[in-house]
Amino acid sequence: MHGSDPFAALVAVGWPPAQSWPVLDAEQRVARVAAQHRAGYVLHDGMESFKAQPAPAFLRRGLAPEQRPVVGDFVIVIVVAGKPPQIVEILPRRSLLSRAAAGERYARQPIAANVDSVCVLMGLDGDFNPARVQRYLALIEGSGAQAVILLSKADVHPDHVAQAAALAAALPVGVAVLAINAKDAALHAQLAPWLLPGATLALVGSSGAGKSTLTNTLLGHTAQATAAVRAHDSRGRHTTTFRALLPLPGGACLIDTPGMRELKLTGSEDLVQYADIEALARQCRFSDCAHGNEPGCAVRAALDSGELSAARWHSYLKLSAEREQQEAALEAQLRRHANPRPARVLGRRQREPR
Template identity: 65%
Template sequence: MSDVETIERLRHIGWRGDNLPVDGLRLARVVAQHRAGYELHDGHALFGAQPDGRFLRRGIDPAERPVVGDFVEVADGTPPHIVTVGERRSILSRAAAGERYERQLIATNIDYVLVLTGLDGDFNPARIERYLLLTEGSGAQPVVLLSKLDKCEDAALKIAALRERLPQGTPIHAINCKDPASTQELARYLQPGDSAVLVGSSGAGKSTLTNTLFGTATMATAAVRSHDSRGRHTTTHRALLQLPSGGCLIDTPGMRELKLTGEEQLDLFADIEALAEQCRFADCGHGSEPGCAVQMALDTGELSAERWRNYLKLHDEREEQAATLEARLRRQRGGRPIEAPRGHRSKRERE
């Protein structure tokens, strides 16, 4: 097969480059990761592979290891093994659960992050804002999907309230995950060569939506609990699927904890930060100080109290994570100071 044919084949699984590996290596994309190894796809067939020994070294940054969505160079053998990880055009990540700071990559080389939330008891604008904040700087565009439209009588009110909280231009689609006609408008994000990752809490309908987009019962599904609309983890690992539309979809397990990495820029709340700059005093704590633009916006209803509280919560968490990240990088650099991520005043400074 010629290089032109190989590159065209790789285009169908999201490859954007023009050059192929040399020295007998071949290019493939990570489709899934298991304890026993990786599943890869070269645009023609699915096959298993093992990571090169250097990816298994103790102390290696987990972000350097292959993850779902990566394009990797593979050396043939029994079994084939991953030699290098290609440059990533986009990275969606979060801080791993636990006290030790560690960045966990969710998916790479994606064009869209599809944030799925139910319009039932799962509906939580603050959680949606957290997802969008994690998407900032990833290189991918966020798209908000509101599922269970068929089970919600006040969908229009919820959608209108959400549009007021999110930045103008953020795509929002209300859908019935079981209805192919309802999900047709998502085709624009899943065109040939496009890659999207589907995220959301358990029970939101990720596997149901995946099945509808795929046209078959590819992913297992389960009922949600009636008292809180939450579900069991029917998706147990991240997996990249090729859809009939030609796009690639990465389905993920429901994430109960969405810790910020400390690298977010809070662009989602640019309006609030712009308000803070209009305060009379540069060190305004946004409490009872005279001339506080934030408090005036809260009093007039221009800024909702709920969104303000969520901003403070996310800002403080970002600052704490940024400080942890800075300390970690400083240790790695032998104690030399590094530039701290930009941001508002810390919680301690406000108090």
């Protein structure tokens, strides 16, 4: 951690040039979280990476995961000779990509912070699943980042142009869909609009979709391990085992993430990619229409005429039901925190502390 202009150095790891510089004490520095491990964090100040530990405040039991530093965060760290650097503050985030953690208990799992674009990588093989893209869009829409859909392995699928066009037609206007070859050097030109200096791009998708290959191509050297996919389902093993922020040669940053087996909604999604269906529902004769056999059902009429596809309708029903379930779980959790259970009264056999 050195140099005469730390602000200029941080631009190399995604610090927005227009963002104001925080007031710091003599022993404080600003750095970005590049990786998180059980033993602590790896930070980058634009010139070098170094290990750091979180302050005790971040280790409190019951602290929500989004209140702890995550990959992509800009943090204030105290650097004192003879002591390990310590993260003491998270600077305001401009975006936060999260999902609901696996398991029955409701919890949000942050994926990456301060991301400008989220690239959803999906293979044009057995990994191709338009319904999964809709689920990713639901998670991205409330994060503050822009979604970009990348269809990999276009070099071995001659119908990739038609598949990309069909997928784009089913997504909201403005969501870019690109068919790519993750090994092709032309990838830099295809992604140029999202790889501007100071921009941060997060890469998400299933194992085997080609995230590590794409990362190596953008870096210009092999930094991430790659592996072959299984023949029967085109899925791969987890070659990326943790989230990592990687500065790219052109001045942008890439956050690579492990393959996601489960994508659970958080309950706060608006499902804007289904705005057309919700607009249809508002045209039904009855406000409480169940979209079954009720007279004057605009949704049923659109299904019958082919204006609305059955696959898209079922995808909407599945996601909206999950959103309502997760929303109820979140509300129940907030009520428990607002009205905690009273402390247990000491029994006769329990002794008061001296």
